[in-house]
Amino acid sequence: MTDASSTPAIPVTIHRGDYRPPEWQLPDIALDFALGIDETRVTAALSVVRSADAPAPLTLRGDGLTALAVRVDGEGWNDWRMEGPDLVVDLGDRTAAVVEVETAINPAANTQLMGLYASNGMLCTQCEAEGFRRITFHPDRPDVLSRYKVRMEGDKALFPILLSNGNCIEKGESEGGRHWALWEDPWPKPSYLFALVAGDLVVNRDEFVTLSGRKVELGIWVREGDVERTSHAMQALKNSMKWDEQVYGREYDLDLFNIVAVSDFNMGAMENKGLNIFNTRYILADPDTATDLDYDGVEGVVAHEYFHNWSGNRVTCRDWFQLSLKEGFTVFRDQSFSADMGSPAVKRIEDVRLLRAAQFPEDAGPLAHPIRPDSYQEISNFYTATVYNKGAEVIRMMHAMVGAERFRKGTDLYFERHDGEAATCEDFVRAIEDGAGVDLTLFRRWYEQAGTPRVTARIESDEDTGERVLHLAQAVPATPGQPDKAPTLIPLRIKAFDLDGGHGIEEERLVLLDRGEMAVPLGHYRSRPMLSLNRGFSAPVIVDFARAGGELAWLAAHDDDPFARYEALQQLMLDTLVAAVSGETVDHSVVIDAVAQTLGGRAADPAFVAEAVLLPSEAFVGDQMVVVDPDAIRRERLALQAAIGGALEAEWRAILAETPPPAAILSRKAKGGRRLRGVALAYLAATGLPDTPAVAFGIFSDADGMTERQAALATLAHGDSDERVAALDIFYQRYRDNPLVLDKWFQVQAWSLRPDTVDAVRELAGHPDFTLANPNRVRSLYGALTGNQAAFHQADGAGYRLIADLVIALDPKNPQTAARMIPPLGRWKRFDEARQTMMKAELQRILAQPGLSRDVTEQASKSLL
Ligand code: 0A1
Ligand code: ZN
Numbered sequence: 001m002t003d004a005s006s007t008p009a010i011p012v013t014i015h016r017g018d019y020r021p022p023e024w025q026l027p028d029i030a031l032d033f034a035l036g037i038d039e040t041r042v043t044a045a046l047s048v049v050r051s052a053d054a055p056a057p058l059t060l061r062g063d064g065l066t067a068l069a070v071r072v073d074g075e076g077w078n079d080w081r082m083e084g085p086d087l088v089v090d091l092g093d094r095t096a097a098v099v100e101v102e103t104a105i106n107p108a109a110n111t112q113l114m115g116l117y118a119s120n121g122m123l124c125t126q127c128e129a130e131g132f133r134r135i136t137f138h139p140d141r142p143d144v145l146s147r148y149k150v151r152m153e154g155d156k157a158l159f160p161i162l163l164s165n166g167n168c169i170e171k172g173e174s175e176g177g178r179h180w181a182l183w184e185d186p187w188p189k190p191s192y193l194f195a196l197v198a199g200d201l202v203v204n205r206d207e208f209v210t211l212s213g214r215k216v217e218l219g220i221w222v223r224e225g226d227v228e229r230t231s232h233a234m235q236a237l238k239n240s241m242k243w244d245e246q247v248y249g250r251e252y253d254l255d256l257f258n259i260v261a262v263s264d265f266n267m268g269a270m271e272n273k274g275l276n277i278f279n280t281r282y283i284l285a286d287p288d289t290a291t292d293l294d295y296d297g298v299e300g301v302v303a304h305e306y307f308h309n310w311s312g313n314r315v316t317c318r319d320w321f322q323l324s325l326k327e328g329f330t331v332f333r334d335q336s337f338s339a340d341m342g343s344p345a346v347k348r349i350e351d352v353r354l355l356r357a358a359q360f361p362e363d364a365g366p367l368a369h370p371i372r373p374d375s376y377q378e379i380s381n382f383y384t385a386t387v388y389n390k391g392a393e394v395i396r397m398m399h400a401m402v403g404a405e406r407f408r409k410g411t412d413l414y415f416e417r418h419d420g421e422a423a424t425c426e427d428f429v430r431a432i433e434d435g436a437g438v439d440l441t442l443f444r445r446w447y448e449q450a451g452t453p454r455v456t457a458r459i460e461s462d463e464d465t466g467e468r469v470l471h472l473a474q475a476v477p478a479t480p481g482q483p484d485k486a487p488t489l490i491p492l493r494i495k496a497f498d499l500d501g502g503h504g505i506e507e508e509r510l511v512l513l514d515r516g517e518m519a520v521p522l523g524h525y526r527s528r529p530m531l532s533l534n535r536g537f538s539a540p541v542i543v544d545f546a547r548a549g550g551e552l553a554w555l556a557a558h559d560d561d562p563f564a565r566y567e568a569l570q571q572l573m574l575d576t577l578v579a580a581v582s583g584e585t586v587d588h589s590v591v592i593d594a595v596a597q598t599l600g601g602r603a604a605d606p607a608f609v610a611e612a613v614l615l616p617s618e619a620f621v622g623d624q625m626v627v628v629d630p631d632a633i634r635r636e637r638l639a640l641q642a643a644i645g646g647a648l649e650a651e652w653r654a655i656l657a658e659t660p661p662p663a664a665i666l667s668r669k670a671k672g673g674r675r676l677r678g679v680a681l682a683y684l685a686a687t688g689l690p691d692t693p694a695v696a697f698g699i700f701s702d703a704d705g706m707t708e709r710q711a712a713l714a715t716l717a718h719g720d721s722d723e724r725v726a727a728l729d730i731f732y733q734r735y736r737d738n739p740l741v742l743d744k745w746f747q748v749q750a751w752s753l754r755p756d757t758v759d760a761v762r763e764l765a766g767h768p769d770f771t772l773a774n775p776n777r778v779r780s781l782y783g784a785l786t787g788n789q790a791a792f793h794q795a796d797g798a799g800y801r802l803i804a805d806l807v808i809a810l811d812p813k814n815p816q817t818a819a820r821m822i823p824p825l826g827r828w829k830r831f832d833e834a835r836q837t838m839m840k841a842e843l844q845r846i847l848a849q850p851g852l853s854r855d856v857t858e859q860a861s862k863s864l865l
Contacts, residue, residue, distance in 0.1 A: 016321040023052035029146045035154030044136040050095045060087045060137035071100040087137040111813040119264040122199025132191035143422035145188040153180035159198035195272030204230040221260040229284040236302040250310045271308030287663035287705040292671040304334040318422040324371040328391020345562035358385035368450040368479035377858040393540035402436040410435035445488035450479040457545040466524040493538040496529040535561040580636040588643040607672025618789040634790035641686035655680040663705020678711035693721035718753040743780035750784035757791040786824040797838035804842035815853030826863030
């Protein structure tokens, strides 16, 4: 198998409407692996049962495979042929048979990291979405579920540990220093949940007793030397298991739950049944090497993969168009879990920030698609912020409309109805309707329509009677392939504050905006009430609401919903920045006063305060503009930062003068305290006061953990001091052998606000520690650059060129990761003509490459539309 030949760039479009049930079912599969790094022999025995009425050939999908032998019911079989990469076996009029196929694969040559591949001498698998067909011929579609028995044999010295799904039912030694193990998974599962790991690993063992008293053995497998860094992941796993019992009534269903961490992985982690495989980034954490945010990432991803055991594995997806069925729901579940483990308000702020940073731009660009897409060329391209994060928002809205108790009735019904099945998004919505007793007819449009709805709000006042009416209007913008949109059901939590007293403050209510325009009577007020709208971000929409002066500042200080307070202050900052970028003279004092006021609450909730006083990102400011001007945004944002930094210098210094909480303490308060110190340092440094590099270097040197150390390093990296050079060098020397920390070293340099960042990134790509073979490393350098708006959009187009060069170099090795670098180039419509021309030229240059993968072809060609 060679990687180049395995993904032909034939742009075949698959349509959701073309779904047909499978013609053959495969109730049982026995796999036999003779393991080797350069060659692994796979014998698959598929018991097949015809489900079609009439004889039909058995089509087994392959990707880069050759059939070395085919047998049917134990006999050599000649009635088969290759159709492109697939194996078609003619079984005549048989209705059942055992089809055996032998293949040989080369894990060491598998740089795509899909199927069976080698990573640091260990063998592991990644099968979602369509990687199983790179291991053996198989229908490889999620609606074909089988019980798996897996036997593997290999050199005991190279592969002392042999793992697969389910339980190990037998093992033994064989000749020539080899050994073997037999695993059996009693739960029928689709092929994308198959997993195998063989390597030299050590384990952190623990156990969990389920609600019904069953003992589950837990294991987190890592490389020697890493086991000390797995305790946070283990605690997160046990907390997740308990939470899913308490909140969703879901119990774990095997005697064993294993997690393996690998350093070469395309995504975050994978929920294979009973054998989750993780990017090391989401398992390993200790105070010296991981920041508080890294810790939260571990907790969230461990929970996410664990929750998939029910939302994804026990109930899986009928086809890949239903991906949000498992992903949107599971993200909602992991978000709720993390909120319960920490601060709900801060978690909501982080989730909304991510949605706005990653999903809103996607929904506004050429790659916009509904959470349940209608078509795709390469399914790997649809593991998107839309399917995951907007998908989670859609579930959250249903939760908000019916309340926790009725929502639980709905999910209970969903799991009961569809356990063991491959279901659809429609099945989920119907279960919520039936279980919770709600009509979601109109709400279903969230599954059909792409684009972020825009809600326009206006308060009409009758000065004589004091009556106030809120007028709401909604519009969903046109997106590729969807020129006309219909109104959908938008649940908006609102509250009106009466400043004149007397008439009493209204309780919060949930307004269901279920038509194009709607009037909501607010009651009688002597003066215009302060209106808090879309509280808690109850709907993933953009709100246009012209506010009276001072309203945002009042809400930032007084709203009783912390998210709404955050939102008001952000809007105030955003309005100020947009005005400044548009050339208006702005008065920074309103923002400064609001920041000062918010800082007053820092003792009670430092984490919230840290989030609230942070300036909106450059990209988010850009999203408010018709034509993004990256240089002006950079300039004005730095100016506002410096103004806040200077005006409140004493507070920032006071915060930094306090003794930081010890890094090993991970309480909400300790994490919040560190976060606020990072923000304080950034504000102070923005002033450019001469002592700030020394202050940052002091924090860097004194830090007893990575949160403070990285914050100080990132601040220094923006500047031009000797301390910058020294800190980068110290950091590198100290952590050069720790890949996850070295990623941070690349990342802070690519995030830098220095004007020479693009050149620095180009140079770092030639650093001996840089490699295209490791997706984390690629993201730490190039991913960070695309997130650095003014650098990526540097006026001479050097940033665009660098990303296009990367895509071209990476595509032959790892098309999935290469394709994920393209969307930033696809945002060209939002920029000036010169930048548009250069961005399009780079997309065209990519498309002109011969032998391009399907992944990159789809993303680059759609990005030009
Ligand atoms: N289902 C996983 C995501 C995932 C998807 C594709 C992969 O292939 C490289 C890997 C992981 C999740 O949601 O966590
Ligand atoms: Zn997932």
